[in-house]
Amino acid sequence: MITLYYDHNSYASMKVLVYFSEKKIEYNSHLFELLKQEHILDETYKLINPKGTVPALKDGDIIVCNSTDIMEYVSKKYLPQSDVYFDSSISLAVHNFCKQDESLHDPHIRTLSYYNLWMHNTKSVEEKNRILEIAAKHPNKDRGAFLAKAVRGKFTPEEIAIANAAITNALTDVEQKLANNKSDFLFGKKYTMADAVCIVRLLRLRRLGIKTELLKDQSPFTAAYYERMKQRSSFNKLLN
Ligand SMILES: N[C@@H](CCC(=O)N[C@@H](CS)C(=O)NCC(=O)O)C(=O)O
Structure with missing residues (x-):
């Protein structure tokens, strides 16, 4: 299953969260509290997103780091061709x-x-x-x-x-x-x-x-x- 790295209060993360909910996309959650700077303190997160921002998505070996790109990647790969995305x-x-x-x-x-x-x-x-x-x-x-x-x-x-x-x-x-x-x-x-x-x-x-x-x-x-x-x-x- 895909993993989403995000913070509930992050503007860019919220776009993905609401979109995934609408499109019934399932994912594992990897939560960060940005206000506690957890995304900076977690050294391993640099391997996921070298820019140190959320949201990011991991799907097997594929990593996507940007709200629009994540929504587009998931739409293309997981939504049926009948979806309005197409x-x-x-x-x-x-x-x-x-x-x-x-x-x-x-x-x-x-x-x-x-x-x-x-x-x-x-x-x-x-x-x-x-x-x-x-x-x-x-x-x-x-x-x-x-x-x-x-x-x-x-x-x-x-x-x-x-x-x-x-x-x-x-x-x-x-x-x-x-x-x-x-x-x-x-x-x-x-x-x-x-x-x-x-x-x-x-x-x-x-x-x-x-x-x-x-x-x-x-x-x-x-x-x-x-x-x-x-x-x-x-x-x-x-x-x-
Ligand atoms: N253009 C990016 C922006 C990502 C972004 O700015 N994320 C913010 C949270 S909304 C972040 O990670 N901030 C933490 C930081 O800059 O240290 C997107 O849409 O995904």
Whole structure:
């Protein structure tokens, strides 16, 4: 059986978790707590993902390290040809939406998540120093630098403003897509990877307390979509 390396609270992991739940993909769980830096401290994880990020998937000798790539790999290999994944009339648009979300996540949603959710509570000097020491050992230097910056609370007002603007654009795009598609889903008439990505995006932005009308009445299609997605059993995968 495939093994999924993930953290329940990781944005990129959540996309895969909700998608696997929708598509009834079974897997062994290898859990990490990112906030305890377990993925950095576990030396053997470097052999799975040298970049030291989650999610990652191991299927026999094959390792896939990236949310969109994991969903595509599993869809191609394990879903029947009748699945909407193989619908060539929407597959490129679905792929592009997922890839664009990765660029929204890193750096924008990641910056706001660390700023508003993960690092905002006062940490003791000892705890900060502990995290800084671990950050220096991150297999990916940029990620280590980001973690150090986050724990020092060094995000600039410009970075926060740029992140908020990117999020506003992304939400406008979702509203337009839903308005044009006239279906319960983002693309076509069935649940795709893009829906897994979009519900994770909407949930995270709510958790971040993003104050934009785009998450409320001003975007009726998105509001109705969010309520529909919440009713699906896969949504439970996102709550813990
Ligand atoms: N583009 C990648 C992003 C992966 C990513 O940034 N994962 C985060 C969690 S959401 C992570 O592992 N962070 C830990 C770190 O940077 O040390 C994907 O979509 O899988």
